[in-house]
Amino acid sequence: MTSGCNFEGCTVGETGVCALEHDPTTCEHHTEEATGTGGRDVEVKGDGGASGIGAPVLQRPTGSAPFPSSHTLSPEVVSDMMASRYVTVVGILGDPDSGKTACLASIYLLVSNAMLEGWAFADSRSLMGFEDIARGARDWNAGNPPDQMTVHTDMSDDRRPGFLHLRLVRKSDGRRIDLALPDLPGEWTTKLVASARSDRLEFMKAAEAIWVVLDGRALADKERRQALILRVGQLVERLKIMFDGRRPRIMVVVTHRDDGELVEAASSRLAAELDRRGIEARILQVAPFSNHVDVKAGFGISDLIGETVGVARPMPDFWPTSPSRDGVRSFLGYRRDR
Incomplete structure (x- = not known):
């Protein structure tokens, strides 16, 4: 018909x-x-x-935009974010089970409980990503902590990092900072040292700071200490080649402070190895989680954030006063002689 x-x-x-x-x-x-x-x-x-023949009976309702994903962010999302505001990208390297993910989970748990000293929570676009890595720390058995607070990091895409976003406000000066923290498997660091594979770490060229996370228990062990320090030297040499002269600030983050303070022999050897490689690095001790009363969980995390974003700068006077001078038109000559 x-x-x-x-x-x-x-x-x-x-x-x-x-x-x-x-x-x-x-x-x-x-x-x-x-x-x-x-x-x-x-x-x-x-x-x-x-x-009106053939016209729709009802107009199609305007569809609302879906809620954005709050899991780990892709490099493209972080790049778009950096185009709209200043974002501090952090590179996090370390062998498997060194405590990288534990540091991220500890930051999230401290912020969520308003216990990150000197900082206040402002926003996050990856709350579910933080929740995924911190969920294991909440599963206690009859009041006893689990043997491992976090699970091993597995990437859905073996070539693309996943970023966690966190916006904080520094209480001392009210400065707002956006942190982009990658949650990377330790195998990426192992392959960087062993075979110089750095294609998956290209994002680190935009990083302002790099955390080299070390297992404090290995540094305390005399039999494993020197091998770990030599690996740190090899790692920073790889970073020097990657950045080709321009290097961000490097922080050596020693975990498991709750098992004991870093001995002088280990810290001096580590500092000497970095100095021999021509690297200036700050050595920080942290305890993302703790089983000891003397050292609280989250020890050193606040200092780590502070070192990452830099020291607080004094706010300049918006319109400083200056003594008046006869015969000079102050408005037209403002700052002309400076």
């Missing part, structure tokens, strides 16, 4: 000629739904047209 006629094969709606050679206006198969006076087609418009 065609428009304007219910006779099979008739094209009177398109050609104006009846298939039975009848007058289209008097043909018994003629229909009135799609033709108007004189057999001319009535133009049917999307908004109802002249008679």
